[in-house]
Amino acid sequence: MIIVTGANGRLGRTVTERLLERVPAEEIGVSVRDTEKARDLGDRGIRVRRGDFTDPSGLADAFEGAAQVLIVSTDATGETALRAHRAAIAAAAAAGAGRILYTSHMGAHPTSPFAPMPDHAATEAALRASGVPFTALRNGFYASSAAMLLGAALDTGELIAPEDGPVAWTDHADLADAAVLALTASGDGLDGLYGTTPALTGPEAIDLAGVAALATRLTGRPVRRVVVSDAAYRAHLLDHGLPGPQADLLVGLFAASRRGDFAPADPTLAHLLGRPATPLADVLTATTLKTPVTRTG
Template sequence: MIIVTGANGQLGRMVTERLLERVPAREIGVSVRDVDAAQDLGAKGVRVRMGDFTGPATLAHAFEGASKVLIVSTDSTGETAVRHHRTAVEAAAKAGAQRILYTSHMGSNPSSPFPPMPDHAATEEALRQSGVPFTSLRNGFYASSAVMLISAALETGVLAAPEDGPVAWTAHTDLADAAVLALTGETLTDAAPDGVTPALTGPEAIDMAGIADILTRLTGRPIRRVVVSDADYRARLLSAGLPEHAADMLVGLFAASRDGDFAPADPTLADLLGRPTVRMEDYLKSALAPAR
């Protein structure tokens, strides 16, 4: 039984749907907070059980009979995120899982200025201490995150953000395929003998100036990259109604990119998949098509 957590989310759902193409449905289970939202998977024969990272007892039920568990990282940060992930790791170990997989990040670093990165580093340490063989998928920065960062620029023609560095933007589809390989074979296990994979990224690392150039080509109108200070950017976010913790996280994102935490691009993902990974320009072309 392969268990996937967060199967109602974007990555978890993609992984589950791709697993169904390779594994009998009766050998797949999903752990979700909202069982009703996963009933379409249940109709296909997938075992659907409620599992909440805040409740170890629910995870014991959701992980019952697991041979492998994919823990998809939560959208929380800080001590809450680490506690949730540790609870899931402990539950997978108690369920007898032979391998635990976790969706980490290429920028995993206990001293990173981007808040989710220390959380990933702490979770990887929990995996090491679990005593269970594990694979930490060091995923590249989600390409979908860029859409949020450029939304104002599409309206104003100005991409105003702090000084940044290149980011190896990576499509969910490619990362989902890699997770399925890790769950159904030994490919990624071989590539990560110490449990941590190389960076699993798209084919190129692009900074905000490069993103502005792509948007200019895609939209047919000039998109100008303007560098603003961290303080000014944070103030603009707060004035737009963003909570302080969210504003600080976005400022930290740019600080971490300046430090090179999200680059360079790595060929490992394309090599594992046996095909080219999605280019950022192609991703944005598809993502922006409805609006255009």
């Protein structure tokens, strides 16, 4: 049985939905904190069990009979995240899983100034130490984050943020497809998708000046990139009610991008998908700009 954690979240739910296109429902299980939110999956024949990374005994039940477990990384950071990930890895190993897959990140590094990245690096180390075959899917930076950073700029005409660097923005749906392929396919290099993968990214790395230019082209409304200091940006976030740790996290994102942690774009994702990876323009058009996109290829 393939077990997917976090199936009530955006990535986990998309992976589960697309697994259903390849695998009989009775061969899929989901581990979720709120089973009521996953009732529709149960109605379609998927095994739904409560699993919380803070409750190892519950994970034993959620992971029962697992051949493979996809651990979708938690949205926590620091020691909280590491305890959760290590508990999930231990539970998957105890359940006898033949492989553990984990949604890591292309920027995973112990010294990264962006808080989630040292956590991903430490989780990859825990996977290596587990003794279970594993795949750490080093996902590219979510393109939805570019939409979030664009934010009010579509109204104000100014994209205000600290100095940044290019980011290989990557579509959630593409990453879900890659995870499904890793869980189900063989051949064309997929059977060798073990250990830490290359960066799974969109087709190009674009900095925020490029995002502003892209928004201008797509909307016909000028969007100007405005660079401010890290301190000024953090103060602005605090003034608008963002808690200090979240403000620090966002400032760290820009510091990490400046050192090139989220670039360059890599061809691996497109190779796995057998088609071009989705460009940022398509994601922005279909989400932030609320306009349907018809893709070819």
